[in-house]
Amino acid sequence: METKKIEKKWQKYWKENHTFEAKNNSTKEKYYVLVEFPYPSGAGLHVGHVRSYASLDAVARKKRMEGYNVLFPMGWDAFGLPAEEYAIKNHVHPSVAVKENIKTFKGQLESLGLSFDWSREIATTDPKYYKWTQWQFLKFYEAGLAYKAKKTINWCPNCKIGLANEEVEGGCCERCGGPIVHKEKEQWMLGMKQYAERLLDGLKDTSFQEKTKLAQINWIGKSTGAEIDFLIDDTDEKLKVYTTRPDTIFGVTFMVIAPEHPILKKLEARILNMDEIRAYQDFASHKSEMERTQLNKDKTGVKILGFYAINPVTKTKIPVYISDYVMMNYGTGAIMAVPAHDERDYEFAKKFDIPIIEVIKGGDISKEAYVGDGEMVNSSFLNGIETKQEAIAKILEYMDKEGIGHPSVKYRLQDWVFSRQRFWGEPIPMIKCENCGWVPVPYEDLPVKLPNVASYEPTENGESPLADIPEFVNCKCPKCGNDAKRETDTMPNWAGSSWYWLRYMDPHNDKEFVSMDALKYFGQVDWYNGGMEHATRHLLYARFWNNFLYDQGLVPNAEPFKLRTSHGMILGSNGEKMSKSKGNVINPNDCVNEYGADALRVYEMFIGDYEKEVNWNTNSLNGCKKFLDRVERIGAKLNSKTVYSPTLEVLINKTIKKVTEDLDNLKFNTAISSLMILLNEMEKQETITKKDYRTLLLLLNPMAPHITEELNEKYELGAKCCESKWPKYDDTKLIDETVTIAIQVNGKLRGTIEVPLDTTENKIQKLALENENVKKHTEGKEIIKVIVIKNKIVNIVVK
RNA sequence: GCGGGUAUGGCGGAACUGGCAGACGCGCUAGUCUUAGGAACUAGUUCUUCGGAGUGCAGGUUCGAUUCCUGUUACCCGCACCA
Numbered sequence: 103m104e105t106k107k108i109e110k111k112w113q114k115y116w117k118e119n120h121t122f123e124a125k126n127n128s129t130k131e132k133y134y135v136l137v138e139f140p141y142p143s144g145a146g147l148h149v150g151h152v153r154s155y156a157s158l159d160a161v162a163r164k165k166r167m168e169g170y171n172v173l174f175p176m177g178w179d180a181f182g183l184p185a186e187e188y189a190i191k192n193h194v195h196p197s198v199a200v201k202e203n204i205k206t207f208k209g210q211l212e213s214l215g216l217s218f219d220w221s222r223e224i225a226t227t228d229p230k231y232y233k234w235t236q237w238q239f240l241k242f243y244e245a246g247l248a249y250k251a252k253k254t255i256n257w258c259p260n261c262k263i264g265l266a267n268e269e270v271e272g273g274c275c276e277r278c279g280g281p282i283v284h285k286e287k288e289q290w291m292l293g294m295k296q297y298a299e300r301l302l303d304g305l306k307d308t309s310f311q312e313k314t315k316l317a318q319i320n321w322i323g324k325s326t327g328a329e330i331d332f333l334i335d336d337t338d339e340k341l342k343v344y345t346t347r348p349d350t351i352f353g354v355t356f357m358v359i360a361p362e363h364p365i366l367k368k369l370e371a372r373i374l375n376m377d378e379i380r381a382y383q384d385f386a387s388h389k390s391e392m393e394r395t396q397l398n399k400d401k402t403g404v405k406i407l408g409f410y411a412i413n414p415v416t417k418t419k420i421p422v423y424i425s426d427y428v429m430m431n432y433g434t435g436a437i438m439a440v441p442a443h444d445e446r447d448y449e450f451a452k453k454f455d456i457p458i459i460e461v462i463k464g465g466d467i468s469k470e471a472y473v474g475d476g477e478m479v480n481s482s483f484l485n486g487i488e489t490k491q492e493a494i495a496k497i498l499e500y501m502d503k504e505g506i507g508h509p510s511v512k513y514r515l516q517d518w519v520f521s522r523q524r525f526w527g528e529p530i531p532m533i534k535c536e537n538c539g540w541v542p543v544p545y546e547d548l549p550v551k552l553p554n555v556a557s558y559e560p561t562e563n564g565e566s567p568l569a570d571i572p573e574f575v576n577c578k579c580p581k582c583g584n585d586a587k588r589e590t591d592t593m594p595n596w597a598g599s600s601w602y603w604l605r606y607m608d609p610h611n612d613k614e615f616v617s618m619d620a621l622k623y624f625g626q627v628d629w630y631n632g633g634m635e636h637a638t639r640h641l642l643y644a645r646f647w648n649n650f651l652y653d654q655g656l657v658p659n660a661e662p663f664k665l666r667t668s669h670g671m672i673l674g675s676n677g678e679k680m681s682k683s684k685g686n687v688i689n690p691n692d693c694v695n696e697y698g699a700d701a702l703r704v705y706e707m708f709i710g711d712y713e714k715e716v717n718w719n720t721n722s723l724n725g726c727k728k729f730l731d732r733v734e735r736i737g738a739k740l741n742s743k744t745v746y747s748p749t750l751e752v753l754i755n756k757t758i759k760k761v762t763e764d765l766d767n768l769k770f771n772t773a774i775s776s777l778m779i780l781l782n783e784m785e786k787q788e789t790i791t792k793k794d795y796r797t798l799l800l801l802l803n804p805m806a807p808h809i810t811e812e813l814n815e816k817y818e819l820g821a822k823c824c825e826s827k828w829p830k831y832d833d834t835k836l837i838d839e840t841v842t843i844a845i846q847v848n849g850k851l852r853g854t855i856e857v858p859l860d861t862t863e864n865k866i867q868k869l870a871l872e873n874e875n876v877k878k879h880t881e882g883k884e885i886i887k888v889i890v891i892k893n894k895i896v897n898i899v900v901k
Numbered sequence: 902g903c904g905g906g907u908a909u910g911g912c913g914g915a916a917c918u919g920g921c922a923g924a925c926g927c928g929c930u931a932g933u934c935u936u937a938g939g940a941a942c943u944a945g946u947u948c949u950u951c952g953g954a955g956u957g958c959a960g961g962u963u964c965g966a967u968u969c970c971u972g973u974u975a976c977c978c979g980c981a982c983c984a
Binding site: 312313316317319320321323325327343344345346347358401425426427428429431432433434436437438439440444445446447449512513514634637638708709710711714715716717719721722724725726728729731735771772774775776777778779782842843844845846848849850851854886887888889891894895897898899 | 902903904905906907912913914915920921924925926927928939941953963964965977978979980981982983984
């Protein structure tokens with residue numbers, strides 16, 4: 103039978119027999135394998151998806167054979183801009199395009215024979231799904247963690263959309279690449295910052311790959327320092343600063359506050375150069391994020407005339423500047439500047455001709471700021487202290503006693519901007535009432551559905567297109583019954599993916615977002631694989647969300663994922679990222695048509711180190727096809743015996759061990775190469791036994807599920823592979839009876855000898871010295887030492 | 902600037918806990934069979950002046966280093982005026 107028919111045949115069999123459906127009330131131990139669900143783009147499946155799905159499919163299939171009740175689900179992360187843009191152009195509801203795309207994607211995934219449990223398929227755009235996304239938003243709201251705030255946000259003037267920090271790349275919009283500006287806007291926020299420490303700490307309870315943990319730690323950006331109050335002269339007003347170096351307080355010669363700092367408003371009456379300040383504020387806000395970060399060497403700012411700050415330790419008057427190198431959204435939006443020991447402060451001081459006081463010995467402050475450690479000077483009671491830790495401890499003790507400062511911890515992580523001014527997202531289920539303020543949509547009224555309309559363009563003032571739809575906007579206040587208006591912002595793309603793995607556990611439940619029974623049984627995701635590009639954003643949002651649900655008693659574990667792994671990208675054969683414009687895109691469909699799904703799967707697992715990016719190579723795909731053809735052809739050598747061939751027994755046992763371990767350790771490439779080695783050896787035999795062949799097929803089945811089932815059936819070797827037990831190896835049969843021992847002279851290989859296993863060291867040494875070639879290299883030389891490592895190597899040291 | 906990673910044949914990559922570097926595959930070469938082959942099979946394939954030399958480079962530890970240590974270079978990724 104030809105490949106295509108075989109593959110269709112087995113795909114049909116699995117579907118009709120519900121072979122891969124996980125059971126919710128199983129007595130078996132569960133194993134939850136999760137791959138990131140795709141955004142169903144019009145372009146269809148990418149070979150990169152296949153790499154991840156095929157590899158984790160092999161894991162899932164093997165775990166099933168090992169006796170686990172495996173949950174391996176798939177769904178669609180289908181909200182997002184492309185569908186909306188398509189809708190704007192063609193005036194069709196985005197759900198229409200999404201439906202089409204899902205159909206294409208699903209067909210492609212099915213043609214690969216991936217063992218997803220399709221009975222649990224979900225889509226974030228399905229009202230039955232986003233009802234519960236909205237429901238969970240209300241939980242955040244009730245807990246005080248969802249709030250509306252006027253925020254200086256990252257605004258993309260091109261997309262007319264507010265972006266989270268996570269969506270800004272180098273000052274540019276991640277989507278359109280255009281520059282980001284700052285804009286004040288009322289936005290729904292989720293209080294993620296409060297969870298910073300938890301998110302940091304929770305990493306200890308996961309076995310994420312180290313690089314993923316580090317990316318998260320970096321992103322959360324914890325820093326330990328102190329908050330110190332500087333009084334403003336002639337007032338009770340305080341300027342609170344955050345610093346990691348309170349020990350340098352005697353070196354403070356000026357202060358800098360962010361241009362948006364509220365104290366400017368408060369002390370407006372005293373400020374003599376308010377015009378100049380306003381002009382600078384204006385200049386800073388119109389500067390794009392790009393300019394603000396990239397031209398970072400050139401410091402700008404304005405000295406505030408009209409008040410001073412008082413150094414709480416030295417009681418000296420200190421001038422205050424505004425400058426955009428201080429950010430309002432980090433720390434307190436104000437810093438104490440120590441130009442002698444901070445590069446940025448140094449540059450600013452040089453530019454504005456501010457004095458520089460050295461308080462730590464070791465550098466040359468006429469040339470640059472010295473940021474290293476050293477002896478404290480010009481610092482009153484700190485003088486003479488040699489280490490940073492000691493100096494910080496002493497000054498903090500002093501500050502605490504005097505009530506002027508205290509230790510403080512800050513995080514880079516910000517609250518999550520949860521509003522988007524877009525149509526194609528989950529409506530935020532809130533209602534604004536003149537009398538009652540913000541009122542949540544009652545639970546029984548969920549979901550707040552997206553309406554059917556003709557135009558999907560954002561409004562000119564940047565509001566969601568929903569704002570232009572009176573039938574959607576106008577409603578009654580659930581509390582007082584008066585006329586009210588619906589929130590027209592929608593949730594960000596990350597919302598639906600922040601809990602989807604939970605819904606898979608109980609996808610058809612219309613009473614609860616997931617039943618507690620299902621949650622308790624399936625617990626955490628055992629193995630979650632996805633792209634490295636999601637190591638910070640998606641993974642942090644998801645962990646935050648799950649930690650919150652845990653605090654609400656809604657899920658039984660704080661951390662959602664035990665293990666997180668990432669696959670490397672697949673690049674075009676020219677080493678560049680696959681893209682239409684470069685003409686190097688490989689379509690998985692074409693590969694399946696020409697080589698078969700099994701060959702594509704095996705190739706993508708064999709292609710190289712799973713975690714590294716790799717160039718596509720169609721020749722190599724063909725090589726994998728040839729391997730499968732050889733597996734098929736060797737069936738002709740079958741004899742009727744049901745034990746292992748003695749000549750193959752050790753190798754088969756070794757191969758079982760290797761494949762078993764490799765599939766658990768992301769080493770898909772060497773798992774396959776070990777099967778190739780086994781096949782090579784089988785081809786050298788006159789005949790092979792049924793047991794030899796069946797073991798090969800069972801081991802290969804997770805990678806190449808169709809052809810192995812077919813051959814297993816054809817030669818009547820036993821139960822269906824997918825319904826059989828994973829082969830076990832015999833520890834006592836892993837070692838060959840003879841070993842080859844290398845003989846070195848002065849560390850250089852001069853010969854090898856074959857000896858029975860566990861030959862004594864004396865005997866080996868004797869044999870080694872008798873070796874002809876070895877003699878040649880030892881003749882006339884003094885043998886100083888002979889090192890014999892049993893079963894391995896001999897090294898003869900001569901002079 | 903900070904944090905992390907990588908470096909092995911023509912190519913993708915193997916190598917357990919320090920013990921025969923280059924497994925496995927691609928490509929290439931020669932041959933067999935064929936009307937033909939971009940099929941299949943067989944043999945070979947790190948370089949070499951045939952002494953040796955070889956895992957980015959320079960050292961070190963060791964009987965022995967791709968593996969451990971010190972220094973260094975290149976490239977890749979993440980974060981970045983974060984106080």
